[in-house]
Amino acid sequence: MLKAILGGVLAAEEASQVYSAFDQIGDIVIIKVPDSLAPRKQVIADAILANVKTAKAVFAQTSPVRGDYRVRDLEFLAGENRTITEYKEHGCRFKVDVAKTYFSPRLSTERQRIAELVGDNEIVVNMFAGVGTYSVVIAKKNKTCKVYSIDSNSVANELCIENARLNKVSDRVIPICGDASEVIKNQLAGVADRVLMPLPERAKDFVDSAVLALKDTGVVHYFAHVKAESKKAAKEQGTADAGEAFRSYLHEIGKTTVVREVGPRIYQIVADVSIQKG
Ligand SMILES: C[S@@+](CC[C@H](N)C(=O)[O-])C[C@H]1O[C@@H](n2cnc3c(N)ncnc32)[C@H](O)[C@@H]1O
Numbered sequence: 001m002l003k004a005i006l007g008g009v010l011a012a013e014e015a016s017q018v019y020s021a022f023d024q025i026g027d028i029v030i031i032k033v034p035d036s037l038a039p040r041k042q043v044i045a046d047a048i049l050a051n052v053k054t055a056k057a058v059f060a061q062t063s064p065v066r067g068d069y070r071v072r073d074l075e076f077l078a079g080e081n082r083t084i085t086e087y088k089e090h091g092c093r094f095k096v097d098v099a100k101t102y103f104s105p106r107l108s109t110e111r112q113r114i115a116e117l118v119g120d121n122e123i124v125v126n127m128f129a130g131v132g133t134y135s136v137v138i139a140k141k142n143k144t145c146k147v148y149s150i151d152s153n154s155v156a157n158e159l160c161i162e163n164a165r166l167n168k169v170s171d172r173v174i175p176i177c178g179d180a181s182e183v184i185k186n187q188l189a190g191v192a193d194r195v196l197m198p199l200p201e202r203a204k205d206f207v208d209s210a211v212l213a214l215k216d217t218g219v220v221h222y223f224a225h226v227k228a229e230s231k232k233a234a235k236e237q238g239t240a241d242a243g244e245a246f247r248s249y250l251h252e253i254g255k256t257t258v259v260r261e262v263g264p265r266i267y268q269i270v271a272d273v274s275i276q277k278g
Contacts, residue, residue, distance in 0.1 A: 005051040026085030027056040045077035056080050069153040070102040092136050093166050101156040102130050110259050115141040125192040125213045127180040128199040132160035139169035146172045150180045181209040188213050195220045207245050222271045234258045238269030250276040
């Protein structure tokens with residue numbers, strides 16, 4: 001549909017550059033406009049707003065996702081000038097601030113996959129919880145688990161509190177604002193059956209903290225970025241990378257999932273690493 005909409009205002013090749021980098025989060029559309037199309041960004045945004053019925057605002061992403069909080073700069077182009085919206089996924093509702101917090105609709109399959117692995121009465125530590133996406137999806141799916149949800153971004157933490165409430169899992173999603181290493185050291189050492197590390201850019205820096213959070217045995221979902229020539233090679237590379245990251249612990253890598261390509265020949269992977277402490 002987007003192809004058709006943009007086809008009305010751009011040449012086919014130009015249109016493909018825009019629609020491959022189009023994200024809709026709730027009623028907010030975020031596009032990346034290549035420099036060559038910068039003079040036409042307003043026309044593009046107006047066409048999207050006029051034709052995508054569920055869109056109320058259009059922004060251009062003007063920087064990569066960056067910094068500790070993994071946020072991006074946005075330029076308002078059309079519609080309502082607001083960055084807060086509500087997004088629905090797997091029967092859950094999320095209030096998101098697309099300017100002040102990290103959020104990607106492209107991880108929804110991985111959120112569901114991990115939620116399905118969580119067993120009854122598990123204690124989960126989500127080290128980089130953002131607005132609570134993984135935590136809420138997990139807690140909704142398994143009514144007996146508890147998910148400690150850490151984030152150093154206070155805006156994300158506030159939204160995680162609100163999202164836990166919106167989805168009626170406040171009793172089992174426990175948001176904690178702070179640095180994951182410090183929080184684990186001071187409050188969560190040895191509590192977890194499962195630890196999530198959804199900060200692929202800095203995964204290796206936090207391996208010791210992830211293991212510290214575990215009980216004597218448990219699983220760490222290790223997120224990383226690897227360089228590889230193909231998706232198949234990325235899986236092997238991801239397994240090798242996880243093996244290297246956990247080399248000083250007794251571990252076994254159960255499965256490595258290639259989540260998505262995040263740049264030319266750069267893939268995001270998640271390795272499910274079983275740990276035995278000892
Ligand atoms: C890539 S985002 C993932 C957020 C969420 N899990 C999701 O998928 O929507 C990483 C998150 O880690 C947080 N973060 C970065 N450094 C941190 C640290 N040292 N301790 C706790 N959270 C941190 C950021 O604020 C950001 O929300």
